[in-house]
Amino acid sequence: MTPSKTATLPPPIAIPRPALGPIARFLVAILPSIIGFLSLFVAWHVAAAYLVQSVLFPTPLATFGKGLELALSGQLWIQIGASLKRIILGFAAGSLIAIPIGLAIGSFRTFRKLVEPWTECLRFIPSVALITIAVIWFGIGEESKIFLIIYATVFIVILNTAAGVSAITPNKIRAAQALGATRWQVFAFVGLPATVPYILTGMRLAMANAFTTIVAAEMIAANAGLGVMLWDGRMFMMIEEIFVSLVCLGALGFITDRLFRLAILRFAGRFSPTM
Amino acid sequence: MAFLELKNVSKSFVSSRSRSTSLAVRDFDLEIAPGEFFCLLGPSGCGKSTVLTMLAGFEHPTGGEIRVNGQPVEGPSKDRCVVFQGDDSLYPWLTAAHNVEFGLRMAGMPSAERRQKVEAALGLVGLSGQGSKFPAELSGGMRQRIQIARALVIQPKVLLMDEPFGALDAQTRHVMQHELRKIWLATKSTVVFITHDIDEAILLGTRVGVMTAGPGGTLRDVVTINIEGERDRLDPAYTRYYAEVHGMIRDEVAKSVRAMAA
Numbered sequence: 001m002t003p004s005k006t007a008t009l010p011p012p013i014a015i016p017r018p019a020l021g022p023i024a025r026f027l028v029a030i031l032p033s034i035i036g037f038l039s040l041f042v043a044w045h046v047a048a049a050y051l052v053q054s055v056l057f058p059t060p061l062a063t064f065g066k067g068l069e070l071a072l073s074g075q076l077w078i079q080i081g082a083s084l085k086r087i088i089l090g091f092a093a094g095s096l097i098a099i100p101i102g103l104a105i106g107s108f109r110t111f112r113k114l115v116e117p118w119t120e121c122l123r124f125i126p127s128v129a130l131i132t133i134a135v136i137w138f139g140i141g142e143e144s145k146i147f148l149i150i151y152a153t154v155f156i157v158i159l160n161t162a163a164g165v166s167a168i169t170p171n172k173i174r175a176a177q178a179l180g181a182t183r184w185q186v187f188a189f190v191g192l193p194a195t196v197p198y199i200l201t202g203m204r205l206a207m208a209n210a211f212t213t214i215v216a217a218e219m220i221a222a223n224a225g226l227g228v229m230l231w232d233g234r235m236f237m238m239i240e241e242i243f244v245s246l247v248c249l250g251a252l253g254f255i256t257d258r259l260f261r262l263a264i265l266r267f268a269g270r271f272s273p274t275m
Numbered sequence: 276m277a278f279l280e281l282k283n284v285s286k287s288f289v290s291s292r293s294r295s296t297s298l299a300v301r302d303f304d305l306e307i308a309p310g311e312f313f314c315l316l317g318p319s320g321c322g323k324s325t326v327l328t329m330l331a332g333f334e335h336p337t338g339g340e341i342r343v344n345g346q347p348v349e350g351p352s353k354d355r356c357v358v359f360q361g362d363d364s365l366y367p368w369l370t371a372a373h374n375v376e377f378g379l380r381m382a383g384m385p386s387a388e389r390r391q392k393v394e395a396a397l398g399l400v401g402l403s404g405q406g407s408k409f410p411a412e413l414s415g416g417m418r419q420r421i422q423i424a425r426a427l428v429i430q431p432k433v434l435l436m437d438e439p440f441g442a443l444d445a446q447t448r449h450v451m452q453h454e455l456r457k458i459w460l461a462t463k464s465t466v467v468f469i470t471h472d473i474d475e476a477i478l479l480g481t482r483v484g485v486m487t488a489g490p491g492g493t494l495r496d497v498v499t500i501n502i503e504g505e506r507d508r509l510d511p512a513y514t515r516y517y518a519e520v521h522g523m524i525r526d527e528v529a530k531s532v533r534a535m536a537a
Contacts, residue, residue, distance in 0.1 A: 169363040169364070171359050171361060171363050171364035172363065172364055172366065174331070174333055174351065174357065174359075174364070175357065175359065175364035175365075175422075175425075176377070176381075177332075177333070177350075177351035178331055178351050178352070178353065178355065178356050178357040178426075178435075179353055179356060179377050179378035179381060179425070179426075179429060180352070180353030180378050180381050180382055180429065181377075181378075181381045182381070185381050189377070189380075189381070190366065193366070193368045194366075194368075196368075
């Protein structure tokens, strides 16, 4: 006896997938991150309000209240603006200096040998250690801060760029040569694009360095900036100001890093260095 | 008339660590006529890829001479375009079409003309309509098709292929061999094809050069494959050639195994 066809068909497999709109899907996707952030503030609140219970450790609510007050008065924006301006100027200048040097180090052996003593010795001197000399040389104005940020940026970007150049697989170069590319074309159309992800990664790391450096520099010599806020807070026992400054640093660092990651994914996702 | 000439070519490498020299290729003599599909076949480590690297101009022979069209080879040139084994020679930041047009762009061809040629080249390798995809979105076989299209589109005098199907799975490899044979029958371009696969060499080559075991291999024999048109593994002629070449390779592999054991 032949079984009837309909009887042998397996039942359709039900895939339980609730129909979600794009907004709902986005919310579900970012939910873990939101919970993660909330837990940070909950832990802070528990520690400040129940465990420590001291005026020296303000709660998140008190801190945000103070932050709102400073933001409404305009004070907070002046400090953030001062720090951000220095970071952006120094970071941009540092990257512009570092990328060509890194490309040259990666491309020319002789140049690498000439420049390596500079990069390999100087990069171990932390930029914070140069604050005093920067102030002596450039005064307490913007120049000293920008010099320090450049210094904090340059070596990381140089090293990553050079590493990117040496990571290019020889076949990519050879293929271009066999397709008739000149030396200059090989550099512009193969070497440079293949190095982009490494350059961006170097810049992302350098940005974190720039944040560390700017705060230390501003604490010692400046008249505005998040570092000044920290220092004044200590001098005048304004604990809440200190916490506002710390929260701002964390938030700014987080946002800039995310922007960088987005840029890397958006512009360099397919510049996959491994393929 | 010989189009490609290798006269008494040898190549040794100096190891920078131990300062010892190792011989990769020795006393290599070969002449290839225009329009030939020459397969260079040999056991692994015999130096067959080194021969191709020298033909491409990426490396220079330490002895002897290589001439193309009477001119000594001095460096890489678009006259001798290369298809590599791995797909790491494609540019992952460019789409398939932009990869294919790379050589034309370097030569400064206007974009309208480029687009037309790229379309035709993609069609030739069976990738019409796939031009806007990135290499990472394509399968291994498709990436090798892009490499072939990228080389064919600049119409090189010689196409150098270094085990281009070596990293593909068996089914894809068979399809690619079949299509490469068809492309060659249609274009009759000069091809030097490196492989360790006897079957592939006999399916594709007008002549098959068998190398001796390495290190320091040289050309042992050249077998002319007289099967016109598309080739079939079930053809008795194919089987005879297979047996003949297989016998040679078996000897060489045995030698290299003995050499390693000694």
